[in-house]
Amino acid sequence: MPNSTRSSSASARFRRTDGGPAARLDWRPSRWLLAALALLGILAAASLLASELPPVLAWPAAALVLGWTDRRLRREARRPPHHFVFRSGQPALVDGVAVDDLALQWRGPLVFACWRGSDGRRRDVSWWPDTLPAASRRELRLAAAGGEAARGGTSMAP
Numbered sequence: 001m002p003n004s005t006r007s008s009s010a011s012a013r014f015r016r017t018d019g020g021p022a023a024r025l026d027w028r029p030s031r032w033l034l035a036a037l038a039l040l041g042i043l044a045a046a047s048l049l050a051s052e053l054p055p056v057l058a059w060p061a062a063a064l065v066l067g068w069t070d071r072r073l074r075r076e077a078r079r080p081p082h083h084f085v086f087r088s089g090q091p092a093l094v095d096g097v098a099v100d101d102l103a104l105q106w107r108g109p110l111v112f113a114c115w116r117g118s119d120g121r122r123r124d125v126s127w128w129p130d131t132l133p134a135a136s137r138r139e140l141r142l143a144a145a146g147g148e149a150a151r152g153g154t155s156m157a158p
Helices: 031-050 055-077 134-151
Strands: 014-016 023-027 082-086 092-094 097-099 103-107 110-116 122-127
Touching (some): 031 055, 082 134, 103 134
Antiparallel strands (some): 014 023, 082 092, 103 110, 110 122
């Protein structure tokens, strides 16, 4: 139907490439994750101070927890962005490199991706609702399902 309108428009972060079956998704660190890590670190330090630990142990332990929290926050915030391309029937691309073992998992509004890099190390990222809205999550689920359907498994029938 040439006069029909599209039911949804592609978001800025998840877009079709070349108008074909491939889709591209960008990842960046989540501000919500950084806020959650900061809150957990502060609460952990406060719980040490509120516990019955002697002050001579509680204060250094709380300082250690806050230092670890700061280190973790800086490390997470400095993670480089990644670019994912999903093509039907072909391996996904992560930063331009084909990845055969990319696994996506959904946990409510969170999406987790794990893969092995070209150096053999395991990599992982997570999309939080502030980096991947609901409409883009649906598009990601559809784009990722296309590659899984093409692989197929053994059938139950003989």
